[in-house]
Amino acid sequence: MKLNLKLIFLGALTFCTVSTYAQLTPAPSSTQSITQEFGLGKINLTYSRPDVKGRKIFGNVEPYGKVWRTGANSATVIKFSDDVTMEGHKVMAGEYGLFSIPGEKEWTIILSKNSKQWGAYTYKDADDYLRFVIKPIKLNEKIETLTMQFANVFPTTSELHIMWEHTALVIHMTTDIDARVMARIDSAMKTDKKPYYDAVVYYYNNNKDMKKALPWAEEMATLPGLPSYVANLWKARVLLRTGDKAGAAKVAAEGVEAAKKGNNDEYVRLNSEALAQAKK
Numbered sequence: 001m002k003l004n005l006k007l008i009f010l011g012a013l014t015f016c017t018v019s020t021y022a023q024l025t026p027a028p029s030s031t032q033s034i035t036q037e038f039g040l041g042k043i044n045l046t047y048s049r050p051d052v053k054g055r056k057i058f059g060n061v062e063p064y065g066k067v068w069r070t071g072a073n074s075a076t077v078i079k080f081s082d083d084v085t086m087e088g089h090k091v092m093a094g095e096y097g098l099f100s101i102p103g104e105k106e107w108t109i110i111l112s113k114n115s116k117q118w119g120a121y122t123y124k125d126a127d128d129y130l131r132f133v134i135k136p137i138k139l140n141e142k143i144e145t146l147t148m149q150f151a152n153v154f155p156t157t158s159e160l161h162i163m164w165e166h167t168a169l170v171i172h173m174t175t176d177i178d179a180r181v182m183a184r185i186d187s188a189m190k191t192d193k194k195p196y197y198d199a200v201v202y203y204y205n206n207n208k209d210m211k212k213a214l215p216w217a218e219e220m221a222t223l224p225g226l227p228s229y230v231a232n233l234w235k236a237r238v239l240l241r242t243g244d245k246a247g248a249a250k251v252a253a254e255g256v257e258a259a260k261k262g263n264n265d266e267y268v269r270l271n272s273e274a275l276a277q278a279k280k
Helices: 002-024 178-188 196-205 210-222 228-242 245-261 265-278
Strands: 030-038 041-049 072-080 084-086 089-091 094-101 107-112 128-134 137-151 157-174
Touching (some): 030 137, 030 157, 041 137, 041 157, 089 128, 107 157, 128 157, 178 196, 196 228, 210 228, 228 245, 228 265, 245 265
Antiparallel strands (some): 030 041, 041 072, 072 094, 084 089, 094 107, 137 157
């Protein structure tokens, strides 16, 4: 018992010493936190970023076939505020530890229900929430510092990229929000504050019923604070989708003139593009 207490004390003392010095000097592996809006929610990712420093990383420093914290220091943590799918697998909203098992030809990605760990030393597969396999991509250029980023982010699809040394991983994510967004729009249209702009933009960008969106586009000009050339642009775009080129040309031409008077070059260009499309 005395020996155990002594070891615990020494371990705690060592941790305190390391923590104290970490406050005085730069961390060898810096920490990065990323927040990415996705669908109707957000994804938060926090990880530590080791450098290559001339070493061979995968298959050496990080052996093939062994669980890796997917970073340095504390295990990488990923948090979803809304349900998503990763590579086709359902992931409920929550916080997870992001572990991986590197391989020469394939990697295993692991979401652990235990997100509070130092490294992978206490990792247990009994805590696994999800495992799936993806193939790594070989990079010609070297990525010195472990880098994670969200790329190709659209309302319902996104990718998480993990890159280090000459290896890249791409994890595809999706979120099913359409039914909820449509229900929200229908509900909001029954209130005094009708979301004409948001509704038209969503319907247009997601190829919804333009005949339903047209009355909303016509009402956009009534929104307080919305410049007329913005309303003209979206009405012209909706009219084009319905096949009414003559109507779209008239509205877009009015938008061009309004944008010129408002000294807004961007909307002069956008309305001009809609006008050119209507004249084809």
